[in-house]
Amino acid sequence: MKKLLLLEPVRKKGNHQFFMDWFARAWQAAGGGVKRRRAVPWPALLTIARLKLSAGLPLLFSQRPALLVPGAGYPDSFAWPYAYTHEIVPMLWDVWPRYWPRLISSLKRHHVRTFLCTSSRVCEYVRKELPHVHAVHVPEGIDPAGYLPGKDLRERPVDLLELGRQMPFFHRAAVRACREHPEWTHLSPAAEGPLLFPDFRSLCEGLASAKITVSYPRCDTHPDMAGEVETLTQRYWECMLSRTLPAGRAPQELVDLLGYNPVMEVSERNAQEQITRLLTDISSYQDLVDRNYRAALRHAPWEARLSALLPQLALLGYQP
CATH class of the missing domain: 3.40.50.2000 (Glycogen Phosphorylase B;)
Known part of the structure; x- marks a missing residue:
């Protein structure tokens, strides 16, 4: 059983990216561990993604915990530089068709064996293109706090x-x-x-x-x-x-x-x-x-989603 830690979500100035933060908070509430992220400017991460600098080096990460990496589109910028030294398990939103070729390329370079996504259609595509990857559909969730039931x-x-x-x-x-x-x-x-x-x-x-x-x-x-x-x-x-x-x-x-x-x-x-x-x-x-x-x-709550996801991850060999 391999330890699985959540890599702290990337936060861009002026964009709180609620969906990633909500997921991260639910993960912690369920007892999951978190790896803190070094502060790297977002433009630098985008440059790294464009140059395809991020990749996995299995010899370096075989004995280290795996990292659950929240991101959008494909994991390159969100996983850098941790993907060099850790197995990554991407958890992705907004993987639109224009990103699909890059997604497959990224999953190959990072030697990904488990992939999570909020889109069932994307999971089907990854299973077809990379049959050895375990693609797990995790339906979109939310943090209900703050929403108001209102009047009739x-x-x-x-x-x-x-x-x-x-x-x-x-x-x-x-x-x-x-x-x-x-x-x-x-x-x-x-x-x-x-x-x-x-x-x-x-x-x-x-x-x-x-x-x-x-x-x-x-x-x-x-x-x-x-x-x-x-x-x-x-x-x-x-x-x-x-x-x-x-x-x-x-x-x-x-x-x-x-x-x-x-x-x-x-x-x-x-x-x-x-x-x-x-x-x-x-x-x-x-x-x-x-x-x-x-x-x-x-x-709707991410807690409900994690109650189904955590046993799936355990079956795949990960311990949150």
């Missing part, structure tokens, strides 16, 4: 909330629906301008004030980036923990995890009529958002 739907002041990535046909339909119903409040970020919610607290309050929040996978809103990679993102958990009604489309990973679809599906055909029907009968969806809230409390 009919008592909320904001009717429609669009955050982050917009689905163009939904936005156009929402504008038309709200034009016909001027009593409805529709919040969406401007194409250029300040963030709708500039900090975490205002984001939580904003979600808790909305009756409906729009949620589509990135493969729908940005197919040029995500291609066919449909995956669960934290926005769905944020909606469910805030008891706002998610409208759009649910990734299959979320449906599989919960055993039901927590999202009211809105397709391009008759989108305006669908939005109008949801808002004019919003109280009838209270049972669904309450069910979503209970499901999120159970399934």
Whole structure:
């Protein structure tokens, strides 16, 4: 059994990278050890990644603990310089298709034998390209602390909330629906301008004030980036923990995890009529958002994810 320590996540100035920090805190809460990271400027790490300087040297790391390395895309910059002297177990987010060739190259150079990723599609790809690598799907989690269950739907002041990535046909339909119903409040970020919610607290309050929040996978809103990679993102958990009604489309990973679809599906055909029907009968969806809230409390926390992951890692020969 090989000792497995979490390598402290990289932190960029002005970007708290909540998802990595949340995962790291849950790992520590579960009793996992942490290896502190030396401070290296992010531009230097990017240069190292571009030059492909990071690699694994098995003769140096055979007797050392393995390192669980949180990162995005591929592990090079996140693992440097520790990959030279330790076996690394990458834990990756945002591995979009444009990164796949580099990901495979990186996994080979680092002699990776165990790979974790929040995307099931990416795990399938790694298993196909590198059959000797154990690719483990770890569905996206979140830290529920700070999110607010808010009032019941009919008592909320904001009717429609669009955050982050917009689905163009939904936005156009929402504008038309709200034009016909001027009593409805529709919040969406401007194409250029300040963030709708500039900090975490205002984001939580904003979600808790909305009756409906729009949620589509990135493969729908940005197919040029995500291609066919449909995956669960934290926005769905944020909606469910805030008891706002998610409208759009649910990734299959979320449906599989919960055993039901927590999202009211809105397709391009008759989108305006669908939005109008949801808002004019919003109280009838209270049972669904309450069910979503209970499901999120159970399934969303990283602690729940680690309770399933730690036995898998033990079977693969790692001791946290």
